[in-house]
Amino acid sequence: MSAMPSTDPDGRPPMVRRGFLSVAARGLLWLTGGVAAAGLVRYLSYEPPAARPSRFTLEDPVAYPVGTRDVVAEAGAAVYRDTAGFYARSLICSHLGCRVRPSDDGGFACPCHGSRFSRDGACVHGPAARDLAAVALALDDQGRLVVDTSTRVDPAWRLSPGTGLGRLAGRSKGSRS
Amino acid sequence: MTAWSRSLFVAALVLLGAVALVGVRGQASAFSAYGSRTPVALVPSLTGQPEYCLTCHGGIEEISAAHPTDVFGCVRCHGGQPLALDAETAHAGLRGGRNPSDFAVVEVSCGGEDCHGGPADQALDHIHRSEVSLQSTYAGPIAAVRQAFGAQNNKRAHYAIAAIEDRQITSETGLPFLEALLPVAASEPPQVRMLAERCLACHLGGPAVDQPGYQRLTGCAACHAVTNWQGTYTGGDETIAGEESGHAAIHRLTTVIPYTQCDTCHNRGNYSLVDMSFHARTDLPADGNASRLQAYYQPIARFTACEYQLDCIDCHPSGEVMGDGDLHSQMDEVRALECRTCHGTPTQGPQTREIAKPDDPALRQARLNPASDLQVGDTVVVTARGDTLWNVRRLLGGTFQLTAKGTGKTYAVPQVTGSGCEQDPANQASSACHECHAVDRP
Amino acid sequence: MTAERPPAATTPGVRGAKRPSFFEHLHPPSIPEAQARFRYTLGLGGLSVFFLVMTAVTGALLLFYYEPSSARANASVQLLQYHVPFGWLVRGVHFWSAQALVVTAALHLLRVALTGGFRSGRRFNWLLGLSLFVLALGLDFTGYGLRWDASIGWALLIGTNLLRLVPLAGGTLYRWLVGSAELGEATVLRLFGWHVFGLMLPALGLAVWHLFRVRRDGGIATDTAAPRLPRRELVRREILAMLLAAATLLGLTTLAGPGLAGPLEPSSLSLEAHAPWFFLAIQELLRLGNPLWFGVILPLAVVLLLAAIPYAIDRGARLGRWFPRDGRLVQVIVLGLALGIGWLTLRGALR
DSSP states (O other), X not given: OOOOOOOOXXXXXOXXXXXXXXXXXXXXXXXXXXXXXXXXXXXXXXXXXXXXXOEEEOOOGGGSOTTOEEEETTTTEEEXXXXXXXXXXXXXXXXXXXXXXXXXTSSEEOTTTOOXXXXXXXXEESSOOSOOOEEEEEEOTTSXXXXXXXXXXXXXXXXXXXXXXXXXXXXXXXXXX | OHHHHHHHHHHHHXXXXXXXXXXXXXXXXXXXXXXXXXXXXXXXXXXXXXXXXXXXXXXXXXXXXXXXXXXXXXXXXXXXXXXXXXXXXXXXXXXXXXXXXXXXXXXXXXXXXXXXXXXXGGTOOHHHHHHHSHHHHOHHHHHHHHHHTTSOSSSOOOEESSOEEOSOOOSTTOBSEEEESGGGGGGXXXXXXXXXXXXXXXXXXXXXXXXXXXXXXXXXXXXXXXXXXXXXXXXXXXXXXXXXXXXXXXXXXXXXXXXXXXXXXXXXXXXXXXXXXXXXXXXXXXXXXXXXXHHSSOTTOOOOHXXXXXXXXXXXXXXXXXXXXSBOSSGGGTOOOOHHHHHOOSSOOOXXXXXXXXXXXXXXXXXXXXXXXXXXXXXEEEOTTOOEEEEEEEOTTSOEEEEOTTTOOXXXXXXXXXXXXXXXXXXXXXXXXXXXXXXXXX | OXXXXXXXXXXXXXXXXXXXXXXXXXXXXXXXXXXXXXXXXXXXXXXXXXXXXXXXXXXXXXXXXXXXXXXXXHHHHHHHHHTSTTHHHHHHHHHHXXXXXXXXXXXXXXXXXXXXXXXXXXXHHHHXXXXXXXXXXXXXXXXXXXXXXXXXXXXXXXXXXXXXXXXXXXXXXXXXXXXXSSSSHHHHHXXXXXXXXXXXXXXXXXXXXXXXXXXXXXXXXXXXXXXXXXXXXXXXXXXXXHHHHHHHHHHHHHHOOOOOOSBOOTTXXXXXXXXXXXXXXXXXXXXXXXXXXXIIIHHHHHHHHHHHIIIIIOOOOOOSSSXXXXXXXXXHHHHHHHHHHHHHHHHHHHO
16 A cells, blocks of 8 residues: 655655665665676776787897897887996887887987987987886896896896896986986 | 565565675686686797686696796697686597597697607607507517418518508618508407407507506607506696596606606516417516516516616617607517627627717707706717617716616716627627526516 | 556656656556556566567677687687686576577467467567567577587587578578588678677667557557556566566576587587577477478478468457457467477477
8 A cells, every 4th residue: 555645835746755665675776786887897897818928038148238229129128238237128108108219319209199218218308208118137047138028127227247137226317217 | 655665675685686696606616626716827928828727737747847837838738728617618629638648639739840740850750750669550469470370471560550651761671551450350360360359459559457557648658657556646736536547647748767667568477379368477566566676577587787777768769669760560670779789799899979969869868867968079879770878978088887867877887898708799689698697586 | 556646746847746767758658457467468578678688788798708700709708708707697698588588589479379469450560579589599599609619510500501401592591691611710700790780680670660569559459448557657567577587587697507618610510419499399390301391491381370370360359368269270370389399399308
């Protein structure tokens, strides 16, 4: 049976007195809906384990004399050697992810929106605001250099060719990082 | 109002209950019995595709240092479904059951130009050599029995366990093809018929007798996957029942094959041509715990100390055991190892050759064994057919040293020249040496 | 019971008036109570709509992960089944709501036939509904093949070969479905195209048309026009039915899923040979003789017979009750067909 309330003087129906069951029912439905929405978000967010390799084996350290910058396109990284040791920079523009290319002035230029970077990957100009990422280097068991583009390091980090261990060198002048 | 509210409440409750059921079901999984809460992914660098075998088989051993798991993964060799998480779907398409080296599937699992199905001149033809070897064809005993009972008048083999042909013949005694014996057995002499009925189970392609002591796998794993006396698995994979026979002791391939593995087929007893049956040896304890001297050879054999203290593979190179890639009629056409191979004769030292190039196959074999430090420039012993014994080296000073492949121990190889040996140089078969140099059996 | 709301409560422009929602507007303002009686319709038509919507929604979600190539189809279904969070749920609900759709649509067809709901004015709608049923079977079959695993190999082979038997057009029809001269790599993509678009679009169009015609033809056929049920009450009943049906789908999925075998190799089919459950009757018929007659012409004849019911077989007028006395012929035909197909299906299942 239903209690039909009378209208109030304005002709509006009065505030309907909601029973506990009614509120509870709506609450359960909202809860179910929320759970379903959360499940839907998880469903759509699945990511399979990464298949693209991030480690690339390069040459023996003797192939890189002091002062070289070797741009390795397949690895998406540039490898450098200075007096303190080896280091590497990612070739992925820090703006929106395009591949930067070596430019005429010895640095890098991004073809997408015109960002420019110094020889060492420091951001010089353009919509990019951050330097190119410094990525890790190591030696494999045959003594060759290996660059790992999925591991970030400090820009002042250097790989010592003798020990094969990394360490932080003194910061180079003019670096923006 | 209340009827509707009541109904709505009940319906909402039922739906929420169903959702809760979904949540519970989402947690339960077939693989959680083996300790993993979440699927374990392995992305081998060879394929780049994730494989989830380790979710259940988490404790399994790496198959070998030459086949690292993070390079090969599991599916490259075993087949199966890399993404599935329940046993039935995951094992659909598994090659050879639990043994992908079974000869029915070995070409897909282990073959390929860069792997074990490559050219003979680069010593990459392991599969071909094994498939045509006497251990697979059983051509020797078949030819011998047929000759003994008049079905053929020489020892040249015509029949094998299964029909097989060999397009490339490189040795003098190599055969172009062999036919299967069973289909023609009805027209053979009665003893040959009995051989065909009773004795053709004994080959690398066929399963072992399911009794303690005979336990081995088929195909490549018959030798390279070491089994224990009971044939049980004693490794870390929880999905494998510990009391089940027919398993390798651990999930590992090795080139260091102990004598016990050879003895799963060899030295198990004697054949009687009188009643065409096999008489198993009865001198071994039932639990398999026998000393080396007791277990190595069967009672009628005569042998020296070095023969039972070393492993079979310390003297018999793979060129003899796996064959040379040709179909042969008998063991003597392939085996050239004699005592004089390492010890020499009264008038001549052992035949040797120098490891000249870094890609020498002997060097490749030696590198697989951590006990060996063979280098380019070393001089090693060869058999009369040219098979290299890379573990027997000539030292500076002219003496010879053998490194046991299993234990790594080194032995000085006594040379016959300059000793008191009085054996006729023309009669240097091993049986002649054993006339004087034989160990007493207990 | 329920009473009408005061007019002020629903009049546009009056402050505080409660206006009907979109879902309420999909219904007429009120319907004769007799039309909404559960004992009369068993809610089968409404349930069919619900299951169609559920199938379409879950199907759209599956599109984000399913890969329609013969190399990746089975692997992508494995990905959904084992790795995507609730992928097993989306796939399972898609499967169960599709099978439930076939069941409720068949029962709905039976109910309409046995209550004379195809009579005067509703004849064309009967054809629309019949076409929908055939499309549902086609969608079920093409969807079944999309998992591309060892268990569907024979069913796919036989089903497509039956198509080849159609005189004159057989070869063309086969190529349209299979994509090449025989089952192979092109087939998965074709099945996918038919399933997601080629059959789906006509099904959705016909479904909308079918529902429109229900309203235009005067709603569900009944014999009494009063009293009337306000649409609010109708919508409430539908909401309850949907909640319970959804709970049933979730429960079914949790207890049993569609299963998955290893990838299909068309050149080496497995030993199991059985049709999907909805074609088991045809599989039984095929044991009897010539495949063209028993596999193509006989099922087509059944469909044509059903289509002819409102036009050639039954011209009666009585509406709104089960087993009207002037509709015995149709009842015998339809029940006979239902029992025959049911018995054949059972026999096929028990082999």
